[in-house]
């Protein structure tokens with residue numbers, strides 16, 4: 001078994017775009033515990049008050065599977081351990097396990113710390129023994145170990161020896177600058193493994209895009225403790241991504257990483273999404289294993305093959321890590337893609353329904369000729385398909401929709417008026433917004449929610465405009481994508497027009513229409529065409 005040490009809350013939070021509040025940190029810690037991660041590095045109590053708060057607050061919770069650790073450096077060169085504020089802060093944090101880092105590269109000792117090699121060894125030794133004397137277990141992070149080993153192997157080794165003698169329970173070899181290559185990691189870890197009795201760990205950064213590969217190489221060479229972050233968040237190019245390391249170890253190499261067993265991996269995508277959400281970062285669709293596109297098939301040949309045998313273009317069954325197979329509809333598409341899409345949407349369509357199938361394919365091609373990209377707009381495609389299949393129910397009709405924007409004395413005003421027919425009634429509403437699309441959304445939402453209160457749960461989460469590459473000779477058209485969410489799922493629509501307001505209107509109306517189909521259309525009960533968020 002390999003133990004997993006998560007440092008999302010400390011190294012991950014050092015990433016340029018990330019800010020975690022205290023509440024965020026607590027919620028992430030609880031989620032990691034639920035997922036069965038052995039160690040959660042809560043922060044660096046000696047470096048900032050927010051991390052100190054975390055260690056106070058976290059005591060109110062009981063953790064079933066995880067141990068919370070505090071991070072810090074070895075003592076300062078001019079202070080004994082009992083006077084060192086960093087080490088004191090670790091003791092005060094109340095943790096049972098501390099992770100302290102020390103220099104393993106002679107260059108850092110002499111040029112950055114500006115102290116002697118001997119003195120640095122004593123700083124490592126005395127800091128670890130001090131924490132041990134106070135009843136703590138110590139994990140030692142040998143910072144810049146690989147660069148240090150390449151520059152001066154005897155010294156790098158002597159740092160490890162001193163840490164081992166002082167009673168560290170794990171020696172973590174760090175590729176702090178992320179510049180070491182997989183074959184070097186393997187060779188060096190293997191060599192160290194033969195010289196040390198204590199457990200070895202690995203901590204990699206991703207500056208060459210090798211952090212995951214390097215971590216795996218270290219395990220193959222004998223490391224039994226892997227540090228990383230969820231989604232690879234971290235300084236510069238990030239840390240090793242645990243969302244890739246964990247499934248690689250478990251599903252590819254058969255190496256267990258938690259007592260909770262391999263079943264828990266079905267919640268891996270959920271864990272990844274959860275951390276993205278709290279970090280306020282848009283998920284990386286191309287992330288291996290857990291990304292939206294990790295099992296998305298677009299090319300007709302691929303789709304056809306995957307429908308026959310999934311392994312044809314999938315390295316694992318996506319459900320093992322809680323992801324799903326997605327089929328895209330594109331210009332390459334034919335009936336096979338539409339059938340695959342129907343299956344994904346749980347719509348009852350089979351190759352026997354030739355007429356319906358042909359008319360859907362024809363409609364899709366027509367729209368694509370106009371510049372629609374349906375592969376990113378499942379809700380638009382869903383509406384098209386249900387209409388052709390006779391499953392669609394009309395809940396409202398837009399009689400007219402007007403949007404205006406004008407600037408007056410340097411001030412800019414946008415408003416919108418909509419008239420809808422709902423059943424046999426007419427509804428008229430107006431709204432002002434910070435732009436014409438916003439005004440229209442507000443007017444539509446007001447008019448609809450009088451009849452369909454659930455519309456209030458819907459939020460616009462993304463709005464994107466691009467130039468539609470329509471057939472030559474046509475005036476330039478724009479394509480508007482809108483993403484909606486009701487907190488539980490998200491869906492996307494697309495509109496195309498030479499007029500950006502018209503394109504937005506189409507995408508907006510479809511977005512609300514789609515939601516009402518899911519919520520209210522009895523013929524579509526139990527259909528889940530959208531991704532959970």
Ligand SMILES: [Zn+2]
Pocket residue numbers: 011176203205239
């Ligand atoms: Zn690091």
